[in-house]
Every structure is written in structure tokens, then in C-alpha cells.
Amino acid sequence: MSNIVEIKNLEKSFKNVTAVDGISLNIKEKEIFGLLGPNGAGKSTTINILCGLLRMDKGDVKCFGKELNKKLREIKKDIGVVPQNIAVYEDLKARENVEFFASLYGLKGKELKEKSMEALEFVGLTEKSEEMPKNFSGGMKRRLNIACAIAHKPKLIIMDEPTVGIDPQSRNHILESVKKLNSMGSTIIYTTHYMEEVEAICTRIGIIDHGKLIASGTYEELQNLVSDRKTIVIESDIGIDANEAEMKKIKGITKIFSDENVISIETNKESDCIGDITAFCRENDIPIRSINMGNISLETVFLSLTGRSLRD
Numbered sequence: 001m002s003n004i005v006e007i008k009n010l011e012k013s014f015k016n017v018t019a020v021d022g023i024s025l026n027i028k029e030k031e032i033f034g035l036l037g038p039n040g041a042g043k044s045t046t047i048n049i050l051c052g053l054l055r056m057d058k059g060d061v062k063c064f065g066k067e068l069n070k071k072l073r074e075i076k077k078d079i080g081v082v083p084q085n086i087a088v089y090e091d092l093k094a095r096e097n098v099e100f101f102a103s104l105y106g107l108k109g110k111e112l113k114e115k116s117m118e119a120l121e122f123v124g125l126t127e128k129s130e131e132m133p134k135n136f137s138g139g140m141k142r143r144l145n146i147a148c149a150i151a152h153k154p155k156l157i158i159m160d161e162p163t164v165g166i167d168p169q170s171r172n173h174i175l176e177s178v179k180k181l182n183s184m185g186s187t188i189i190y191t192t193h194y195m196e197e198v199e200a201i202c203t204r205i206g207i208i209d210h211g212k213l214i215a216s217g218t219y220e221e222l223q224n225l226v227s228d229r230k231t232i233v234i235e236s237d238i239g240i241d242a243n244e245a246e247m248k249k250i251k252g253i254t255k256i257f258s259d260e261n262v263i264s265i266e267t268n269k270e271s272d273c274i275g276d277i278t279a280f281c282r283e284n285d286i287p288i289r290s291i292n293m294g295n296i297s298l299e300t301v302f303l304s305l306t307g308r309s310l311r312d
Helices: 043-050 072-076 094-103 109-122 138-150 168-183 195-201 219-225 241-247 274-283 298-306
Strands: 003-014 017-028 032-036 058-063 079-082 156-160 187-191 204-209 212-217 229-236 253-259 262-268 288-294
Touching: 003 043, 003 187, 017 043, 017 187, 017 204, 032 043, 032 168, 032 195, 043 058, 043 156, 043 187, 079 138, 094 109, 094 138, 109 138, 138 156, 138 168, 168 187, 168 195, 187 195, 195 298, 204 219, 204 298, 212 219, 212 298, 219 298, 229 274, 229 298, 241 253, 241 274, 253 298, 274 288
Parallel strands: 017 212, 032 187, 032 204, 079 156, 156 187
Antiparallel strands: 003 017, 003 058, 204 212, 229 262, 229 288, 253 262
């Protein structure tokens, strides 16, 4: 497959702060590319350059084989942007919002009305088309935000944290929509702070830190970068919160994640501490329903490569 986006040695600074420091990255046609990085890593700056909202200091960027600096107007016609901050007009009807944004891409007349309603149907808001967004839930506003970005049928869709602060039902709807848009031929750049979303929908992942691309590849390829770790997953009838600090003292354990009654324990690859872990559970009345060797999580990969959590 050909490259939709080609970035070579991209640089951008603000006064004395280097936001993007020599990033080179290719994004292929019809893939969902997850872009991860802590706050301030350079993700938004990179995206804003792609969208034409910022000018690069140095480097070369091509979209659809066209040079961004020379063909920006043409390129923007084939890009849809779902910003992190909801960008809809509260006092315009949902339909009017979509029609307004679609008109900016040159749609008019019958085509404008038809494609706007198709976009609303796609995000599940047909029945709300004549209502004002000021009366919508957060999830509905997020879905309307997406409709405004896709009515003109863009080849490349950039989604910047599209599921922030919404209910699980809306979140699942958006993730399914992302996969469906991709299956219909759109290439998607997806940024998020939720690792499980990236694991669920992204075909390739890039990790940015301190303005540099420090790793990129499929989930499996990134796992191989930190193959000195392994994960033990325990299902119990109770949580481990009260005993977590003591369990961490077991030799070989590097980190513990607990989610209700599921305990994920990261250990050094050479460590053989399952016996010590099961003994600890027995001594502390933590019943084990199952214990398995799990895959290295994306969270583990990220922490190993950056040394800090995603939200730092």
C-alpha cells in the first residue's frame, strides 16, 4: 500500500522550546495509526502541522503524494479533523452544524443536504438532526463532532482524543465508527490517552516523547522491543488494593496493575516468582480463580520506552 502521509525530519519550535525534534514517519493508506505520547510530547503540534494550522520550521511533509507547503489548499479538501475540544455551534441544529462544516469543503445544494444526513445517520444522530447540541449529552456532542468532520468523505481523518469524558456506550459507538470508516477506505490517525483503545483498533502505533518519534510499528513489534518483561494475570474473588504494596516486595516483580478482581503483575523475564506470588495470595487470603501468563501490555511498552505514564 502507498503512503498517505510522509513526514521527514520535521521540526517546530516555540521560542526556546522544541516541540517537534526531527520526526520522520510514514502512514500507509487504509491503516489506523495510533499516535501516543505524554502531554507535551509533540503530538498536537505534529497534527496541527498536518492540518495546516501551524507552519513547520524545517522538514518535508507530503499528503497524498503532494507537498504540504505547496498544495495545502488541495490537501485540506481530503482531510477531516475531529478536534479534542468539541467544535460545534450550540445554537445551530445538529443538521445545520454538519451542513455548515461540509459547506466549507465545497459541498452545496442537494449534495450538501444528502451527505450531511448520511453523516448524521452514520454517527446515530438522525433522530436528533433538528435538535440543538446545547441539549445533547457529552457523548452525543462527540458524535456530532465526528459527523461534521466526515460529511465530505475525506480520505484522511485525524481524530484527537475523540472519546474524552464520555459514557461507555458512546465510547463504544465511536470506536466501532472508527473501524467502520476504516473499512470504507479512510486512513485514520488516532490519538488517545486510553491504551486499550489503541490495542483494540489501531493497525500500527507511533510513540512520541520529547518531540521525537522513539518507536513505531505494530503492537507485536513494539512488544518485542521490551521483551525483557513478562506478565502474570491472576483472577480472584476480591481486589488486591490492601495488599498491593506488600506484594510489590516479592523479588522479580516490577509493577502491579489491578482492575477490580483482575491482577496484572509485570516481572523480569528471567524471574520465576509464580511460586512466591501464589504463596503470598494463600497467606493473605486472596483466593485465586485462575492464573495465566499474559502478553506484554501496551502500558508496559510505553512505560519501558518513555519512563513515565501517558498522562505526565
